[in-house]
Amino acid sequence: MSGNLLNLSYLILTRYHPLIKCNVALSGLNATDDPAPGIAFARSLRESGEWQGQIFGLAYDATETGIYQDAFFDRVFMMPDPLLPELFFNRLQQICVNSNIHVLIPSLDYELIGLSSLTKYFKGIGINTLIPSAPALRNHLKTKLPDFCSINGFKSPQQMSIVHPDSIYSVVAELGLPVVVKGVIHGSHIAYSINEAIIYFHKIRQRWGAPVLLQEYIPGEEYNTDCLVDRDRKVIGAVQMKKLALTDKGKGWSGVTLYDKSLMDLCFAIIDKLRWVGPIELEFVKHGRSGDYYLLEINPRFGTWIYLSAKAGQNLPLAAVRLALGERLKPLPMYQTGKMFVRYSLDKVCPLSQLAEIMTTGELDLSGKSYKGIN
Amino acid sequence: MPVIKNTLEIDERGFIFDPQTGSSFAINKPALFIMKELKAGLPLRSLQEALQKKYGIDSKIAKMDLADFVRQLTKLELLNPDKVSPLD
Numbered sequence: 471m472s473g474n475l476l477n478l479s480y481l482i483l484t485r486y487h488p489l490i491k492c493n494v495a496l497s498g499l500n501a502t503d504d505p506a507p508g509i510a511f512a513r514s515l516r517e518s519g520e521w522q523g524q525i526f527g528l529a530y531d532a533t534e535t536g537i538y539q540d541a542f543f544d545r546v547f548m549m550p551d552p553l554l555p556e557l558f559f560n561r562l563q564q565i566c567v568n569s570n571i572h573v574l575i576p577s578l579d580y581e582l583i584g585l586s587s588l589t590k591y592f593k594g595i596g597i598n599t600l601i602p603s604a605p606a607l608r609n610h611l612k613t614k615l616p617d618f619c620s621i622n623g624f625k626s627p628q629q630m631s632i633v634h635p636d637s638i639y640s641v642v643a644e645l646g647l648p649v650v651v652k653g654v655i656h657g658s659h660i661a662y663s664i665n666e667a668i669i670y671f672h673k674i675r676q677r678w679g680a681p682v683l684l685q686e687y688i689p690g691e692e693y694n695t696d697c698l699v700d701r702d703r704k705v706i707g708a709v710q711m712k713k714l715a716l717t718d719k720g721k722g723w724s725g726v727t728l729y730d731k732s733l734m735d736l737c738f739a740i741i742d743k744l745r746w747v748g749p750i751e752l753e754f755v756k757h758g759r760s761g762d763y764y765l766l767e768i769n770p771r772f773g774t775w776i777y778l779s780a781k782a783g784q785n786l787p788l789a790a791v792r793l794a795l796g797e798r799l800k801p802l803p804m805y806q807t808g809k810m811f812v813r814y815s816l817d818k819v820c821p822l823s824q825l826a827e828i829m830t831t832g833e834l835d836l837s838g839k840s841y842k843g844i845n
Numbered sequence: 846m847p848v849i850k851n852t853l854e855i856d857e858r859g860f861i862f863d864p865q866t867g868s869s870f871a872i873n874k875p876a877l878f879i880m881k882e883l884k885a886g887l888p889l890r891s892l893q894e895a896l897q898k899k900y901g902i903d904s905k906i907a908k909m910d911l912a913d914f915v916r917q918l919t920k921l922e923l924l925n926p927d928k929v930s931p932l933d
Contacts, residue, residue: 693867712867728867807864808854 490521493570494791495562495597497528498577498771499536499546503717505774505813507577512542514780514787521788524837526569532829538820540836545569548832552581555588565833566595573598573794575749575787580655582607582770600701600748600794602770609744610768612654612683619765622743624736626765627686627755635671638664641684650685653678658720660687685766690758692766693730694722695737696751696773698786700793703745705738707786707802709779714810725775726810727782733763740765749790775811782809847915848925849884863923870921875900879914889915 494515498506512525527546529537537546547565550557565571574597576585586604593599602610609618619626627650630641642649642664651670652658655678661667667684674682697708710729713722737752744750751769756762772779772786779786783805792799828834854862859877861870872880878899882892889911896907918924 691867710867714867726862726867726869728864730865808862 488520490792490795490797491523492521492572492791492795493524493526494573494575495526495528495547495565495571496575496577497530497549497581499527499529499534499539499543500531501535501539504719504721506536507772507774507776509536509539509542510774510777511575511577511772511787512536512539513777514785515791516542517780518785518788520785521791523572524569526565526571529828532825535818537828537834538818538824538836540838544835544837546828546834546836548828552576552578552584555584558584559588559591562592562597563595566597571597573791575599575790575794576601577771579770598794598796600790602747602750603745606745606747607770610746610750610770612652612767613681615765615768618743622740624740624743624765625762627688629683629685631681631683632671633680633682635668638667638671638684642667645684645686648687650687652683652685654681654683655679660720688755688757688764688766690755690764692716692722693728693733693754693756693763694725694751694773694775695733695754696749696776696779696786697737697741698749698789698793699741699746700799701747703742703747705741705801706789706793706799707779707784707805708734708737709782709784709786709805710734711773711775711778715812722773722775724810724812725778727778727805727807729804729807736763740768744768748793749786778809778811779805781811782806846888847883847918848886849880849918850923850925851884853880853884853923855880855884861923866922868921870923875910876914879911 496508496511498508500506501509515521524544525542527536527543528549529546530549550561552558574592576582582601586601586607589599589601613631615626616629628645632641648660648662649667650658651661651667651674653674657674657678659670661670671682692713693710695708695710698706700706709727710733711725712728713725715724717723740752749772751773752765753767754763755766757764776787784802789799789802824834852864854864859872859874861872879892882895893907893911896911897904
């Protein structure tokens with residue numbers, strides 16, 4: 471045998487990823503100081519180099535800031551309330567007449583509950599999804615979190631549901647101050663006094679309805695893990711992020727990737743118990759004294775910082791689209807730790823006619839040219 | 846002998862990142878010198894002598910400052926917990 475055959479040093483092994491061609495519809499277009507993940511998802515796809523197609527934004531309000539981002543969305547459509555699944559489905563069917571949607575990625579917490587019942591109907595009109603089952607979704611609910619953790623041996627803050635502000639006094643007597651006031655679907659504030667808790671109670675009840683949750687405040691630093699789980703409930707990718715800066719709403723405005731094996735093991739165990747499929751975000755606080763991780767929240771979607779996962783080496787949005795299309799994926803390679811994101815605000819200037827178009831016709835074409843979908 | 850966590854990333858400009866906790870720290874030049882020597886496995890006694898020589902300080906101050914710095918490292922969980930033993 472010649473020496474050349476034994477010398478393998480010139481071989482470069484790379485993972486081969488074929489280009490995927492599909493049109494993706496995404497929700498979660500708002501990008502204010504309490505952003506949704508739609509733009510980060512779209513950006514991860516656009517920059518992947520492994521995807522080709524159109525991205526359709528699905529919006530619920532003409533003021534959602536992502537509607538006007540022509541760098542990320544080709545078309546945007548106004549949608550009816552997802553808690554009225556029939557209306558939502560009819561609107562999707564109407565959109566599909568002229569715009570083929572191959573993959574639907576719901577990116578808002580409250581959408582999933584209504585849409586989980588529609589997956590087989592989506593398939594019937596050629597739309598692929600990666601949505602958890604209704605029982606798995608029920609377990610993620612904020613009201614169920616303490617029971618889920620207690621049954622499965624995971625640490626989580628004490629929590630109580632209340633419907634009337636008078637209950638705040640007795641709950642605070644038990645949980646102490648500060649206390650975290652949370653909505654059942656979204657919204658969270660730290661209250662340092664009973665008066666503050668009452669104000670937040672009313673604010674949250676008005677926006678998200680009753681009950682309102684009061685959660686024990688755990689002092690420590692916040693860690694998030696975003697994961698992607700395939701249909702066999704195997705974790706395909708997971709990226710950990712520590713929040714470096716928070717807004718006054720407690721939203722991460724800056725963060726850095728890290729890898730803590732004990733946290734990763736904990737996340738895998740939680741996902742297993744949830745019997746989850748699809749994107750998921752687990753939010754923890756690491757207790758300042760004990761170092762134990764407390765599960766604060768489960769989000770049935772990627773976090774708003776998901777673009778960081780793509781830049782750190784695990785493009786979870788791209789992998790989610792592949793899984794939705796029915797591909798089988800191997801677990802993604804380890805991501806890079808020490809990758810930091812810093813969020814910033816930027817004014818987008820656009821013609822008022824765009825607002826008029828979305829408000830009057832219910833859709834906005836941002837492609838700037840005649841529509842060319844993938845058929 | 847205190848052993849620096851082997852996963853720590855030490856930047857030449859005086860910046861430390863712990864990829865296990867996501868914590869980062871800025872340190873001055875003497876601290877950077879100590880971190881690098883500890884990471885290289887230099888025993889404390891030798892490190893103390895190296896500090897004296899490099900910064901022209903007497904042994905008492907070098908010993909005290911070094912002990913104080915190692916205490917901070919311990920508190921910040923930047924040392925390998927399995928390999929920390931009392932100074933001296």
